[in-house]
Amino acid sequence: MNNIHAADPNHPVQPGEDTGVEILGYENLRERGWWTGRAGLVVPLIMAGIAVYMIIGQFTMEVPEDVDMPGPRFFPWIIIAALLALAAILAVDIIRTPQLPDPAPAVEPSDLEERAWYTDWKALAWALGGLVAFIVLIVPIGWILSAALLFAMTAHAIGSRRWLFDSMIGLLLSSSIYLVFAVVLSVDLPSGLVFAGGR
Amino acid sequence: MESLTSLMEGFGSALVPINLLWVLLGCLLGTAVGVLPGLGSSMAVALLLPMTFALDPTGAFIMFAGVYFGGLFGDSTMAILMNTPGQSSAIASTFEGHRMATTGRAPQALATAAIGAFIGGLTASILVVFLAPTLANLSSYFGPAEYFALALFAFIATSSVVADSVVKGLASLTLGLAVSVVGIDSVSGAERFTAGLPELFDGISIVTVTVAVLALGEILRVASRASRERDQFKILAAGRPFLSRSEVRQALPAWLRGTAIGLPFGVVPVGGSEVPTFMAYGLEKKIDAKTGRNQFGKGAIQGLAAPEAAGNATTGMAMASLLALGLPISGTAAIMLAAFKQYGLQPGPLLFDRAPELVWGLLASFFIAMIVLLILNLPFAPLWAKLLLIPKPYLYAGITMFCVLGIWATSNSVFDLVMLLLIGILGLVMRRFDMPIAPLMIGLVLGPLAETSLRDALLSSNGDLGVLVDSGISIVLYLVLIAVIGFAVFARLRSKKQPSS
Numbered sequence: 001m002n003n004i005h006a007a008d009p010n011h012p013v014q015p016g017e018d019t020g021v022e023i024l025g026y027e028n029l030r031e032r033g034w035w036t037g038r039a040g041l042v043v044p045l046i047m048a049g050i051a052v053y054m055i056i057g058q059f060t061m062e063v064p065e066d067v068d069m070p071g072p073r074f075f076p077w078i079i080i081a082a083l084l085a086l087a088a089i090l091a092v093d094i095i096r097t098p099q100l101p102d103p104a105p106a107v108e109p110s111d112l113e114e115r116a117w118y119t120d121w122k123a124l125a126w127a128l129g130g131l132v133a134f135i136v137l138i139v140p141i142g143w144i145l146s147a148a149l150l151f152a153m154t155a156h157a158i159g160s161r162r163w164l165f166d167s168m169i170g171l172l173l174s175s176s177i178y179l180v181f182a183v184v185l186s187v188d189l190p191s192g193l194v195f196a197g198g199r
Numbered sequence: 200m201e202s203l204t205s206l207m208e209g210f211g212s213a214l215v216p217i218n219l220l221w222v223l224l225g226c227l228l229g230t231a232v233g234v235l236p237g238l239g240s241s242m243a244v245a246l247l248l249p250m251t252f253a254l255d256p257t258g259a260f261i262m263f264a265g266v267y268f269g270g271l272f273g274d275s276t277m278a279i280l281m282n283t284p285g286q287s288s289a290i291a292s293t294f295e296g297h298r299m300a301t302t303g304r305a306p307q308a309l310a311t312a313a314i315g316a317f318i319g320g321l322t323a324s325i326l327v328v329f330l331a332p333t334l335a336n337l338s339s340y341f342g343p344a345e346y347f348a349l350a351l352f353a354f355i356a357t358s359s360v361v362a363d364s365v366v367k368g369l370a371s372l373t374l375g376l377a378v379s380v381v382g383i384d385s386v387s388g389a390e391r392f393t394a395g396l397p398e399l400f401d402g403i404s405i406v407t408v409t410v411a412v413l414a415l416g417e418i419l420r421v422a423s424r425a426s427r428e429r430d431q432f433k434i435l436a437a438g439r440p441f442l443s444r445s446e447v448r449q450a451l452p453a454w455l456r457g458t459a460i461g462l463p464f465g466v467v468p469v470g471g472s473e474v475p476t477f478m479a480y481g482l483e484k485k486i487d488a489k490t491g492r493n494q495f496g497k498g499a500i501q502g503l504a505a506p507e508a509a510g511n512a513t514t515g516m517a518m519a520s521l522l523a524l525g526l527p528i529s530g531t532a533a534i535m536l537a538a539f540k541q542y543g544l545q546p547g548p549l550l551f552d553r554a555p556e557l558v559w560g561l562l563a564s565f566f567i568a569m570i571v572l573l574i575l576n577l578p579f580a581p582l583w584a585k586l587l588l589i590p591k592p593y594l595y596a597g598i599t600m601f602c603v604l605g606i607w608a609t610s611n612s613v614f615d616l617v618m619l620l621l622i623g624i625l626g627l628v629m630r631r632f633d634m635p636i637a638p639l640m641i642g643l644v645l646g647p648l649a650e651t652s653l654r655d656a657l658l659s660s661n662g663d664l665g666v667l668v669d670s671g672i673s674i675v676l677y678l679v680l681i682a683v684i685g686f687a688v689f690a691r692l693r694s695k696k697q698p699s700s
Contacts, residue, residue, distance in 0.1 A: 027427055040632040046625070047370060050377055057392040064387055070657050072384035072391055075650040079376050086370045093366060101631070104428040111427075119423045119631070127422035127599075128620070131415075134603060135616045143607075150603065151596045157422040160592035173597060177604060187608045 026103040028114045037098025039118075044087035044094075051083040126157035142192015143182070147174035202328050209559025213567055218261050221254065222564050225265020226571045232266075233273020234583045235594065238417065239286025240270025240514075241531040241640075245409040246601055248538055250608075256542045257557050261564040263538060267531060268320060268568050271514060275312045275507055276580045280305060287637075288510045291476040295495065295502030302498045309580040310442050311450050311500055315507035317573045319458045323465060323515025324565040327522075331562075334466075334523035335548040341524075343655035344666055348673040349526055350649035352680045356467075358638040359687060367634045374625075375642025376649075378403050385647070386654060398614040403622075405537035406609050408643055411619045412636055414602050416626020418595050423627065425591070446500055453483055453501035457508030464509075465516020465528060467679070472513035472529065479509035515565065522546050522558060525648070529637070533644040541609075 058073050058080070106112045130153030137146040151170030152163060160166050181187040212218065225247075232243035247266050251259035274289040279296040292312060299308035341349075358368030381392045382402030393399035442450070457479040464475040483501040487494055495502055517528040518535075525547035527533040539546050544554060551558055606619050629636060653667075660666035668674055 042628060043370070043632050043634065046628065047374065050374070054377065054392060057394075061389055061391060063389045067387040067389070068658050069662065070654050072387045072389040074654065076380050076391065079373060079380065082369070082373045083377065086366060086373055089366050090370055099632070101633075104424070115427070118427075120426050121423075123426060124419065124423040124627075127419055128624075130599070131603075131620050131623075135613060135620065138607070138616070139613060147600050147603070151600055154418070154422070154596035154599045155592035158425045158592040158595050160590070160596075166592070166596075169593060170596070170600075173600060177600070181604065181608065188611055189604075189607065 023105045025106050037100040040094045044091040047083050047087035123157045130154045143189040144174045205559045209563035212560040213563040221262040222265045225262035226269040229266035229269025230273040233270035242413045243270035244534045260561045264564040265568045279308045288472040291480040291506035295499045299498035312507045313576040315454045315504045316511040318454045319508035319511035320515045322458050323512045327519040331519045331523045338548045343652040345672045346652040348676040350645045357641045372638035372642040375639035376646045379646025411622035412626035415623030419627040420630045450500050450504040453504035454508045457505035458512045461509030461512030464513045466520050472510040475509040476506035479505035533640045
């Protein structure tokens with residue numbers, strides 16, 4: 001969706017074009033000094049982290065004595081070199097020219113208020129929390145309840161505010177999936193508490 | 200002629216009622232996922248891949264044929280009606296397609312797209328039937344050095360030609376390669392980067408990575424921005440699709456030209472149908488300006504017809520390279536390759552001998568899928584847009600549930616769910632900082648091929664790098680690669696100059 005601008009600079013498709021919605025301005029993000037537009041440095045950081053993990057792996061790897069050359073370490077070394085080189089280029093790139101994300105158009109006065117972050121961390125935490133809860137709970141309490149909880153928490157993250165209703169929809173969906181996949185197609189979904197471990 | 204008899208046998212196995220049902224179901228599901236904002240055809244295949252494990256391989260792949268093309272139809276429906284292309288290959292269709300829709304010609308636009316996709320896809324499918332066995336024979340001349348050249352070609356082309364930033368494209372590619380080397384090395388048996396975890400001995404499943412990066416990454420991105428980005432689009436009303444004779448006369452040459460542009464890109468690995476769709480759009484624009492009709496910008500029917508035909512022609516032809524060479528051209532094809540591997544099948548020249556029933560059944564179901572989709576989409580395209588009436592929180596919460604269901608169904612392990620979450624976060628980070636996803640998929644899928652062929656080549660030459668450019672085929676491949684890169688650099692420089700003039 002947000003690639004439209006980049007794809008054809010000669011025909012910018014205005015956000016909100018043809019919609020009859022008045023655009024009041026653009027979202028207003030807090031200035032972060034040097035860090036403004038440089039949050040992308042996290043990408044080279046992740047790349048370097050993976051490279052370090054791989055370097056440690058290279059040295060602790062147990063390679064059979066009689067292995068044909070080039071051995072199992074050969075290709076990973078190329079990847080490690082590429083990861084480090086690209087991370088460095090990317091980091092220099094971001095430090096030299098900060099990259100700001102496209103701001104969202106504001107259609108209501110409240111949209112114009114200053115926001116601390118581009119990312120809505122609270123919403124993201126709900127979505128991630130739902131996944132973590134699902135991973136922790138699927139085996140002990142089973143598919144139906146844990147998936148329903150995942151549904152409700154994800155819906156909450158994306159802006160729904162009706163816990164009871166969301167949970168009911170989640171339960172309906174997770175039970176139907178259980179019926180179709182576990183009962184009809186015999187996919188192994190943990191039944192957990194609902195059928196007291198039975199099927 | 201041999202191909203024709205085999206194809207007829209393929210129709211025989213595809214036209215069984217149960218398999219027809221799978222095609223229909225695949226078309227419906229694929230279109231449904233393709234229609235959803237932010238989710239394109241490759242997502243459709245990834246999300247539905249685990250759902251097919253209950254089927255036998257033939258049934259599963261027949262269903263995939265439907266999903267594969269259905270996703271494309273869904274992409275273009277949304278591109279036209281709401282200006283939200285589900286995948287980069289549908290961007291070129293938005294320019295004139297959405298303009299047609301806003302000037303009250305939405306039904307005509309949808310019909311133009313559906314017929315264009317039909318013509319492109321059908322032509323490609325016919326060519327695949329005759330070309331794939333020949334390609335498979337040809338590939339017996341391919342040794343490790345040639346396969347390495349092909350893989351390198353796909354790597355460089357996807358990350359440099361298609362991506363906006365070459366560095367980001369290459370970075371995404373290397374991340375994919377890094378994931379692909381985890382697990383027990385198939386040549387020496389050494390454990391690589393597993394940290395001693397038995398769950399990692401078989402490597403990180405391609406299905407997990409695909410669902411994580413493509414689906415979960417998008418869901419997390421939506422969650423992180425839902426309160427900031429309000430939906431501003433409204434669905435444009437559409438009536439019965441009906442093209443007048445003069446509209447057909449305008450669109451027909453564009454459909455054919457688009458198909459012609461799209462076909463070769465199915466065997467040249469430059470990252471799928473984004474390049475041909477833009478080329479087809481650009482060509483029509485030039486023709487329009489030369490003939491002095493100047494309809495572009497006002498909803499020119501040719502500007503929609505050509506990219507749609509080109510996109511589907513490429514997608515169809517991509518199956519030839521996948522089946523005959525085992526080489527995925529696009530992200531979607533990469534997931535299909537993962538699906539083959541999941542069933543213990545290795546696409547490539549041997550597949551035609553080992554599983555002829557499956558291959559020809561799959562090819563036959565392409566034709567069936569095309570016809571089913573034309574019937575489904577001509578009259579019902581606007582109905583698909585009604586899917587968006589489902590409130591966004593429920594839509595994405597439901598997709599999240601299907602993501603975890605798919606991973607659980609394929610792996611039955613909590614460990615894979617943790618991997619899903621971690622790689623999903625990587626997908627979010629990549630989206631947040633405009634890193635292209637397709638190179639990662641290509642690197643992940645072709646990484647093992649690149650590594651084994653490189654090692655085999657060097658092993659046979661005792662480490663002499665010259666072996667890589669020792670044969671005519673690999674030299675030609677490298678020369679074409681250099682030409683492609685040169686063309687991309689030239690096009691980029693030119694497009695940089697244009698806005699200032």
